[in-house]
Each structure stands twice: as C-alpha cells, then as structure tokens.
Amino acid sequence: MKLDPELRLQILEKTGVYSNRFSIAEPHLLLTTKEVLDAPKEMTEGRRTSAYKYYGVSYLQHNLVFINVRKIPDEKTLENTLVHELIHMRFPYLAHGKRFNKLVRQGLRGKTFAPYKKRK
Numbered sequence: 001m002k003l004d005p006e007l008r009l010q011i012l013e014k015t016g017v018y019s020n021r022f023s024i025a026e027p028h029l030l031l032t033t034k035e036v037l038d039a040p041k042e043m044t045e046g047r048r049t050s051a052y053k054y055y056g057v058s059y060l061q062h063n064l065v066f067i068n069v070r071k072i073p074d075e076k077t078l079e080n081t082l083v084h085e086l087i088h089m090r091f092p093y094l095a096h097g098k099r100f101n102k103l104v105r106q107g108l109r110g111k112t113f114a115p116y117k118k119r120k
C-alpha cells in the first residue's frame with residue numbers, strides 16, 4: 001500500500017483504538033523501512049536490516065512496532081498485521097500458535113483485554 005499522510009493518520013487512529021482495548025501503552029510506530037534504519041540501533045537490534053521481509057515487527061522491549069505498509073497488499077492485511085503486533089505487546093510471553101491466532105481474531109472482532117500483569 002502507498003503510505004500517504006491520510007493512511008498514516010488512519011493507522012495511528014487504529015493503533016490508538018486497539019491499544020485502548022488491549023490495555024497497553026500505545027507503541028511508537030515505524031511505517032517505512034527508512035524509519036526502521038533511522039531509529040536508534042539498540043532499539044531495533046536483531047530486526048533492523050531484515051525488517052523489510054516482514055509485514056510487521058514488534059520490538060517489545062522498546063514498545064516499538066514496525067508496520068511494513070509498502071509490502072502490505074490491502075487494508076485487511078494491514079489491520080491483521082497491526083492487531084497481530086499489538087497482541088504481541090499485550091501477551092509478551094506468548095509465542096505464535098493456535099492460542100495467539102485466536103487472540104488476534106478476537107482482537108479484530110473488538111474484544112477488550114484487561115491490563116497485563118506479570119506473575120509473581
């Protein structure tokens with residue numbers, strides 16, 4: 001998709017809405033590979049020059065999310081990618097798999113999640 005100011009604003013708005021529903025701090029967004037490369041290296045370590053391969057990347061420790069808008073073909077994939085990355089933020093202990101995918105589907109349907117609490 002082509003990232004124009006309007007789409008950028010839409011993505012920011014959606015991020016706000018989903019972050020509220022998931023009870024997470026709104027992450028900082030990177031929307032182009034250039035923004036990934038321009039971000040401090042210690043923030044994007046491990047997924048910096050390889051980020052372009054993915055639709056999205058979460059940098060959990062830094063509350064940072066990359067959405068690879070240019071690679072994403074359509075609005076539905078964009079929304080899926082955004083919710084996928086925000087579910088990583090809300091469920092940082094959870095790996096990809098059935099449970100993860102279920103949470104993404106629930107998130108897309110508008111489910112809200114209570115704040116994440118670390119177990120003692």
Ligand SMILES: [Zn+2]
Pocket residue numbers: 084088096
């Ligand atoms: Zn993922």
